[in-house]
Amino acid sequence: MLQSQDHITVKKSLFMNDLMSDTCLLSAIDFADRTFPFSYGLLPDSLSASIAKVGLLQPPLLKAGENGYKIVCGRRRLEVLRNQVLRQGCGRTSGLEVCLASAKISAQELFRRALWDNLAIREFNPVEVADIYTAALSLFSRAEVEQEIMPALKLPLRSRFQQRCQALAGFSRELRDLVAAGIVDGETVDLLREWPEAAQTILLEILADFGLRRNKLREVVSRMDDLARRDRCSPLVFLQAVRKGVAAEGESGGVEGLRQYLKTLLYPHLSAAQLEFARRQAKFAWPAGLCLEPPPDFEGGRFRLSFTFTDAQEWARACDRLTATAREDIEELCRRG
Amino acid sequence: MVDYSRSLFRPTTVLVEDEAATYPLTQSILSRLPEAEVIAVTRPTSENLSLLGRRFSPRTTLLLALHRGRFLKACPGTAESYRCCLYQILHLGLGCNIGCSYCVLQGYLNNPFITQFVNLDDALAELDRELARPGVFYRIGTGEFTDSLFMDPLTGLATRLLDYFGRAQNAILELKTKSVAIAGLLDYAGEIGETVVSWSMNAPSVCAREEGHAATIVERLQAAALCRQRGYRIGLHFDPLLYFPGWEEEYQQTVAAIFEYLKGDDIIWISIGAFRFMPQVKEVLRDNHPRTNITAGEFIRGIDGKQRYFSAIRRQLYRFLVNQIKLYAPNVFIYFCMEDQYLWRDTFGFAPVDNQELSHWLDQCCHRYHNLPQ
Numbered sequence: 001m002l003q004s005q006d007h008i009t010v011k012k013s014l015f016m017n018d019l020m021s022d023t024c025l026l027s028a029i030d031f032a033d034r035t036f037p038f039s040y041g042l043l044p045d046s047l048s049a050s051i052a053k054v055g056l057l058q059p060p061l062l063k064a065g066e067n068g069y070k071i072v073c074g075r076r077r078l079e080v081l082r083n084q085v086l087r088q089g090c091g092r093t094s095g096l097e098v099c100l101a102s103a104k105i106s107a108q109e110l111f112r113r114a115l116w117d118n119l120a121i122r123e124f125n126p127v128e129v130a131d132i133y134t135a136a137l138s139l140f141s142r143a144e145v146e147q148e149i150m151p152a153l154k155l156p157l158r159s160r161f162q163q164r165c166q167a168l169a170g171f172s173r174e175l176r177d178l179v180a181a182g183i184v185d186g187e188t189v190d191l192l193r194e195w196p197e198a199a200q201t202i203l204l205e206i207l208a209d210f211g212l213r214r215n216k217l218r219e220v221v222s223r224m225d226d227l228a229r230r231d232r233c234s235p236l237v238f239l240q241a242v243r244k245g246v247a248a249e250g251e252s253g254g255v256e257g258l259r260q261y262l263k264t265l266l267y268p269h270l271s272a273a274q275l276e277f278a279r280r281q282a283k284f285a286w287p288a289g290l291c292l293e294p295p296p297d298f299e300g301g302r303f304r305l306s307f308t309f310t311d312a313q314e315w316a317r318a319c320d321r322l323t324a325t326a327r328e329d330i331e332e333l334c335r336r337g
Numbered sequence: 338m339v340d341y342s343r344s345l346f347r348p349t350t351v352l353v354e355d356e357a358a359t360y361p362l363t364q365s366i367l368s369r370l371p372e373a374e375v376i377a378v379t380r381p382t383s384e385n386l387s388l389l390g391r392r393f394s395p396r397t398t399l400l401l402a403l404h405r406g407r408f409l410k411a412c413p414g415t416a417e418s419y420r421c422c423l424y425q426i427l428h429l430g431l432g433c434n435i436g437c438s439y440c441v442l443q444g445y446l447n448n449p450f451i452t453q454f455v456n457l458d459d460a461l462a463e464l465d466r467e468l469a470r471p472g473v474f475y476r477i478g479t480g481e482f483t484d485s486l487f488m489d490p491l492t493g494l495a496t497r498l499l500d501y502f503g504r505a506q507n508a509i510l511e512l513k514t515k516s517v518a519i520a521g522l523l524d525y526a527g528e529i530g531e532t533v534v535s536w537s538m539n540a541p542s543v544c545a546r547e548e549g550h551a552a553t554i555v556e557r558l559q560a561a562a563l564c565r566q567r568g569y570r571i572g573l574h575f576d577p578l579l580y581f582p583g584w585e586e587e588y589q590q591t592v593a594a595i596f597e598y599l600k601g602d603d604i605i606w607i608s609i610g611a612f613r614f615m616p617q618v619k620e621v622l623r624d625n626h627p628r629t630n631i632t633a634g635e636f637i638r639g640i641d642g643k644q645r646y647f648s649a650i651r652r653q654l655y656r657f658l659v660n661q662i663k664l665y666a667p668n669v670f671i672y673f674c675m676e677d678q679y680l681w682r683d684t685f686g687f688a689p690v691d692n693q694e695l696s697h698w699l700d701q702c703c704h705r706y707h708n709l710p711q
Contacts, residue, residue, distance in 0.1 A: 157391075160624050190620070194627070229633035267635050269649040297637035298648055300418050301679055336648070336679060 018102040021059070023095030026082055030068035036111060037131035038118045039075040041180030048080050056081060056096070061117075063101040063110060072101060073114045108139050115152060126189070127180040129153050130168035160190065167193030174204055188218045191225045199236040206243060210255050223262040230266075273298050277333075284329040287321035292333065303334055339556055341563075342520035344490040346434045346451060348399035352378045352389065356403055362455040362492065363401050369491050373399075383447050390449035396434065399488075404428065404454035408463050412481060418640045419675040420689050422608075423696035424511075426481040427464070429454050429494065433484040435515055436549025438626035439577055442482065444618030451483075453492055461501055468508055474706045476699060477502075480513025480535070487516040495521045503528035509703050511535055511572060515551035517560040523567050531705050533605055534564045535572030538595065540587035543579050547629060554591055558598040570605040576674055577612035578654045580634055580646055585657055592661040601666025605702050610674035611654055613645045641675075648680065655684045670702050 060074025071078060081096075101110055115132065118124070124132065136149040146157060155161050164186055168179060175192070178184045184192075192200055203221065206212075212220055224242060228235040242262065264271045277294050286292060293304040305322075309315045351373045357363050358377065367375060378389065381402055408428050414421025431452040432442060454460070468475060479485045479498070489495045495512060499522075502510035511533040512522075522534060536557040539547075544554050552560070561571050573595065578588075612631060614622070619632045636644040645651065659671055672695065673681060681688030689695035700706040 157387075160620070187620075226633040229630040232630060267637075267647065269635055270637060270647045273647075273649060299637060299645070300640045300677060336683070 018105045019061070020100045020102065022098055022100045024062070024069060024098050024100075026078070026085060026096060028068050029062065029078060030065055030070055031079070031082070033065060033067065033070045034131070035065075035070050035107070035135070036072045036075075036114050037135050038073070038114055038124075038128065039079075040127045040131060041125050041177065043076055043080050043083070047076060048084070051077065051080050052084060059097045059099045061099045061101060061110075061114065063105075064103070069098070069100075072110050073117050111136065111139055112148075115149070119152060124153065125180045125182070126186060127168055127176050129155060130165035133162070133165040134169045163193065164189050172197065172200065172204075175200055178204075178207075183213050183217065185214055185218055188221050191221050195225075195235045199234065199239050202236065202239040202243065206239070206258075210258055212255060212258075216255060216259070220258060220262060223259075223266050227262070227266055270297065280333050284326075284333060286333075287325060289318060290321060298336065339517055339552075339559065341517055341523065341560065342490050344518060345484075345487040345516050345550065346399070346491070348373055348397055348451075350374045350376065350393050350398040352376050352393065352398060352400045352450065354378055354380055354400070354402040356380065357401050357455045360401075360403075360455040360457075362453070362457050362494075365493060366399075366401060366453065366455075366491055370399075381448070386448050386450070393450075395449040395451070398450050400448070400450040400452040401455050402452055403456045404459070408454075408460040409467055409477070414675060414692070417692070419677055420673065420681065420695045421675060421692045422476075422672065422699050423692050424481075425475055425477045427460065427477050427479050427498075427510075428482060429457070429460060429479055430483040432482070433487050434549075435484060435487060435551045437515075437551070438547040438549075438622065438629040439579075439612060439614070439631055441614055441618060443625055444615055444621045446482075451488075453488075453494075457494070457497060464501065464505075464508075468505055472709070473507065474700050474703070474709055475508035476511060476696075476703070477508055478511040478513055478535075480511070484514050484516060485512035486514040486518045486522075489518045489521050493521060496525050499525050499529055499532060500527060502532055503530040505530065506705060507709055509533060509705055513537065513572070513574065515548060515557065517552045517556050519560050519564055522564060522569065525567075529568055531570060531703055533570045533572045534561070535574055536561055538573050538575050538591055539577075540579070540581075540584060540591055542583075542587055543581075547579070547626075547631060554594055558594055561603075562598040565599060565603045571599060571603050572605050573607045574610075574674075575658060576608060576610035578609060578658065579612050579631055580650050580654060584654070588654075588658055589661055592658070592665065596665040601669045604666065604669050606670045606672065606699060607662060608672055608674045609655060609658060610676065611646050611651045613639065613643045613675070615642065616644055619644070640677075648677075651676070651680055652683055655680060659684055670698070672699065 056077055058074070058077070060078050061072040062069035063072050064070075132153060133145070133149065133155060136145050140149060149155075150157060155165070167189060168176065171179070171189075171192075175184065179189060192203070195203070203224075206220075207217065224235060224238060228238045231238070242258075274294075281292065289307055291304075291306045293306075295302050295304075307318045309318055348370065349372075351367060351370060353363060353367075353375060355377050367373070376393075378400075379385065381389070381400065406428075410426045410428055412421060412424040412426055414423070431446060431448055432450065434451060464477075479494075486495060498510055498512075502508060509531045513535040515537045519534070522529075537551075538554065538557070541554055544551065551557075561573075565571050575588075612634075614632065616638070622629070622632060632644075635647045635650055637647050639645040646654070655673070655676075662669060662671060671685075673684075678688040689698065
C-alpha cells in the first residue's frame, strides 16, 4: 500500500523529471506566441502593485519554442513585469527565475496543467474562454474537448456557445477588448457574429459616441439586428442610416435619443399609438395631478389611474376632478384603434 | 402525382426502449422499416436522451417509448385574458420533421428525437375512463406536440383512433396536419363518426419559406377535398398568421384557393391566431433557422409573457382575413386561438365572456354534441 511519504516522493520525482528550474531574460520570451492562450484583457492593478512591491514570487512556466520561450502559465505576471520594465526605461539585464517544461511533456499535458492551474486562481473572461476552447480544438479530440475542457470552462455543450467562441476568436482587437471588459455580453456577441466586419466597426464608433454598456448596448444591437432582418438588408446599410438619422435628430438626444430613434423605427404602430394617446389626453384637458396610463404596450384592457395626495382636502379635490371628467372623454381616451 | 401513402418521416435508425419492444405498435412500425437499424435503449431520461442525441441524428432517428404520465391533457392555453377553446390533447407522440421555422416546440422539448408512444392500449383505457363521465363532451386532438399524420403510413395510428372515436358518442377527434398522408383515412372501411381532419393554412410564400417540407397549400386542399368526399369534416387553422410585405394579397390567394376545393358547409371551423412565441424561443429559432426573419417584427410582450404582434397589427390581420373568408362562407364558424376580448369584439362584434363559452361555441359545431343525452 502506498504510504503518504511515498506519495510525496513520487510527486517530487515527477516534478524533477519534467519541470526544471532555470533563469531567462525577458527578451528571450516570445510574448506573441499564444499556443497557451490563458490570459486576455486588462491586467489587474492589484497584480501590478504586488509585483512592484515584492517582485515575482512564483516562477512562470515556460516551454522552449522556435522564436523564444512560449508562455504556458504566468502570462499576466510576465506582462506586468514587462510593462514595469518598459516604464522604467531600462532593459532588465538580470535573469528571471522561471520553470521550464521539458520537451518530454506533450503540448496537451502542458495545456491541461495550465488550464487547471489558472482555474484554481481565477475565473476566465469570455474572450479567454473562447481562446482556450478554440486552442483546445486543435490540440485535443472532439470527445476530450467535450468531456474535459468544456466542463472545466463551464461551457455548455449547445452549439450556440461553441459558435460564440469561434466568433470571438475572429473579432477585431477592439471588440474583443470590450467583450473581455464585460461591456459587450454574450447575447450581443451572438448577434454580432453574423454582422460583417465593417458593420462591427461602425457599431464601435456609435458605441464610442454614446458610451453604451452591456444591457443598453444589447438592446440597441438587438433592435438594429431586428431592423436589418425585417427589411432584409445588411446591418451595414442600416447602421449608416441609423448614424445619419441620429445625427439628423440632434446629438443632444444621447443614448435615450438613439434608443427612441430605433424604437420608433422598429415599432411604428406602437409609437403612433402612444403619440395618439398623448394627443387625446391633451385634447381633453386631462385633469392635472391625475395620471392615466394605457395598458402596457396597449395589450389587454386595463388602464391605470393614479394620483398622490397628502391630506383629505387634496384627496377630495382629486375625486372632484375625477367625477367632473365627462364620460365621453373617458370613452374617447380608452378607445382603441 | 401526390402520393397519399408516403410518410414524411422515414427513419434510418429506430431506438426502442427496452420495455416497449414487445408492444404491437412497436412490432408494426418496425415491420414497415425493414432497412432501419434498430437499437435497444434503456428507459429515456433527460440525461441519456441528451447523450443519445449526440450519438444519433435526430433528423433520421425515431424513438419508440412508453408514455407513463397522463395521455389526455388540457391544451396549454395561457393567461385567462386570452381566450382558449379548452381543447383536449391526446398525447401520443412528440416532435415532427417538417421543420417549420416558427415551431414553438423548438423551445419546449428536451427530447431531441421524434418519439412515438407505443402503449396505445393504455391511452385508450384512459380515454374509456375519462369519456365515461356523463354529460361531458370532448374535443380531442393529437396535433399539439406533433403533426397528427406526418408519419401515419408508418404508425397506422389514425385508423386505430378511428376505430375508437368512430364509436365514441360524446367525443370527436381532430387530426391536425400539414402533410397529405391521408391514405389510411381514405381507405378506412369502418365508422368514421364525426372525425375532423384539419389542415394548417398560411400564405403561399410563408408555406414555401417557413414550413420546411410540408405539403403545399394546394396539395393540402386537394387532400382536404378527398377527405371531405370520404365523409370527414374539415377544419382549417390559420395559425400562425404572419405580417410581412404583401400579406394581404397572399392571404387573399389562400382564401380563394380554399373555396376552390371546399364549400363553406364542408368546414366545421376555422381558427385564426397571429404569430406568438415565448421570448426565450427567439434565440433557439434563430439558431435553428438563421435565414428567417419572422421574429423581427413589431412584437410586444403579451399579458401571458409571450411575444405578440402589437394589437393594431393583429387587428389588421384579423379583420382582413375574416372579411375575406366571410365573402365566400358567411356562416362558417371562425374563432381566435388565444386572443383577447377586445380583438374579438373589434373583429366580430362579440366576444366569449370566458373560455367555457368559447368551448361551448365549438362544441355546438359538432352534431354529436347536440345528440348528447342531457
